[in-house]
Amino acid sequence: MNNPYNPPLIEKWVSKTFVHAGLIYPSDLRANKICKAFNIEYGHHFGIAGSRMVGNDSFIVTDERLQLPEQHEQFLHELGHILRHDGDQCNMPQMLREYQEWDAELFSMYAAIPFHMIDFGRPHTVHSIMEEFKVTKATAFKRMGDIQQKSYWAERRKHESKRSSPKQFLLKNCSSETQRIMNQLASQLAEKGASYEIKSLL
Template sequence: MSTYNTYYQTTALEDWVTNFYLKLNIHSPQDINEDYIAREQRIFLHRKRIAPFFQIVGRYRGITIDLRETKNKQREVFFHELCHILRHSGNQGMMNKAFRELQEWDTKNFTKYAAIPHHMISYIPLYDENVIEQMANMFKVTPELCEERLNQIKKGISHNQNNAFVLL
């Protein structure tokens, strides 16, 4: 068993994303497709030269992505807006600051987990010197997001490795 599998503990949100993907039959990085996810969730996906946003009006749910961004950045923005539709309610313009910040924290983490899901980390050579580049190519997201997610994974492994014998 690898160090990753032995020591890494998932968060509730990581588990939520994994279960969401498995229900959609998304098992490998190649399976992650914004159009497919949107279609399966009955969300209209639009690509225009305007700032990104999501919209829910009655039964209509839509995500608009800015075509002026790179393809990798567009994917990340899709996950951000998808999180709002799937997990949040209310109008952020009318909610208190603390609740709005909580939703944005959730969305930031959801984006990392949806872009590079826990159940696909076995595809990543975690300790290869070119791992960030490989992750960016494999998951079609920015190197910055890959670095954040990799640091999160390594920190989780290290933390749990250090605490593994505390309970003995």
């Protein structure tokens, strides 16, 4: 995780939204601070998690039976619904409901470990990410893999772009025999009145 990469649009959106809300450091990723920043009511109970928007009011509840890191990630999933989605999932087409769930799950990964909060100037491990961002091992592992995979493909595209770009032909880089033949050809063409600029190759 030493090499920063260009984040995808949703990841940029998460960081931009959090920075605008004043969520800058990992210590800012507490549910009460996030809820205050986005004007959301939050609670937990002995039951399934959920979120709801009624007019201008937003509510999130999480399952208190879960461990704190799991409950935190559950909260972020529901936050994704509040910030990014509209409508009642009970009364929407299945495909739209599945899309919202997929989007909220992706949001929760990026919100749990936001790009702008990662210090790329030092090495990280799964356990250091777990400790710093208070997330589960599965989320830390998934996020590190996501960054490493994107970094790899970005570097590979950059390398392939350099390889495939046309190289300028310079006569001075050729063998002495090639230079002799090219100069001889230039002289012959000049004698016949042809327009040939050999200097541009030197």
